[in-house]
Structures are given as C-alpha cells and as structure tokens.
Amino acid sequence: MLDTVGPEIQVHNSTGGAIELIGGNHVTITPDLSKAPSADILPIKFGDLAKVVKKGDTLFIGQYLFTGSETTSLWLEVTETSGAEVICYVKNTATLSGPIFTLHVSQVHISMPTLSEYDKQL
Structure with a gap:
C-alpha cells in the first residue's frame, strides 16, 4: 500500500522570499519559470x-487547503x-513563504501522473 497526495502542481519561488498577495487584486500564474515571483506573477512547474x-x-x-x-x-x-x-x-x-508552494485545483482533472518518479523508487 502506498499513500500519496496525488498530482501536485508546484509554485516555484526562486527568490525564497515572502510574497504577500492582497485580496481584491489579480495575479497571473505562468509556466514560465524564468519570471520572478511576485504579488503579480506566480511561476508554476506545470505547462x-x-x-x-x-x-x-x-x-x-x-501549505494547507483554505x-x-x-x-x-x-x-x-x-x-x-x-x-x-x-x-x-x-x-x-495571504503571505506565501518558502521556495515551493503547492497549488491545488478544485474539482478539475489534472493530467499528471499520480506517482512521481520519487514515489516509484520507494
């Protein structure tokens, strides 16, 4: 038996600094990892x-569901x-801190493998 969280999309915070997002504003989520993360743009590792x-x-x-x-x-x-x-x-x-955050999509099928390469090695 294997317990996994299933497919995860990661927001990549290359600066590692805190990012404060203010309710009522807009943010763009992009697969372009070369873009610097900020309150206006969040790069993700999923195209x-x-x-x-x-x-x-x-x-x-x-870190937690809302x-x-x-x-x-x-x-x-x-x-x-x-x-x-x-x-x-x-x-x-909210203020996001750390190098990686998990993005969860509610009630949408994500075409990513349930088991990562790391999970398969266990």
Whole structure:
C-alpha cells in the first residue's frame, strides 16, 4: 500500500522570499519559470494549467487547503486564461513563504501522473 497526495502542481519561488498577495487584486500564474515571483506573477512547474481550468474555477495555494482563518494559504478564482497563463482574482490576503508552494485545483482533472518518479523508487 502506498499513500500519496496525488498530482501536485508546484509554485516555484526562486527568490525564497515572502510574497504577500492582497485580496481584491489579480495575479497571473505562468509556466514560465524564468519570471520572478511576485504579488503579480506566480511561476508554476506545470505547462498545461491554462488548458484544464476555466473562468470561475477555484485554485488554492499554500501549505494547507483554505479554511478561511489562516493567512498562509491563498484562495484564487480563475477570471481568464491567456495562452499558457491563468489570470486569477485573489479572494483573500495571504503571505506565501518558502521556495515551493503547492497549488491545488478544485474539482478539475489534472493530467499528471499520480506517482512521481520519487514515489516509484520507494
């Protein structure tokens, strides 16, 4: 038996610094890892997000799924896609810290393997 979290999309914070996102603003999620992470743009390690989400879909970023009481997880709503980028409305104010954050997509099938190469080695 193997316990995995399933497919994970990682937000890559190359600076490692804290990123504060303010509720009511917009943020662009991009697969372009050369872009510097900020309150305006979050690079991810997955190129097909814009192909699987649509306007109104919910995204969560952070260590925990959003409960509404913590300030370290982010709740986003997709407003549009543009090429490979996903533009989202920021639903709450939160500060993301650390080099990598997990992005969860609510009720959308992500075409990533459930078992990573690391999982297969275990």
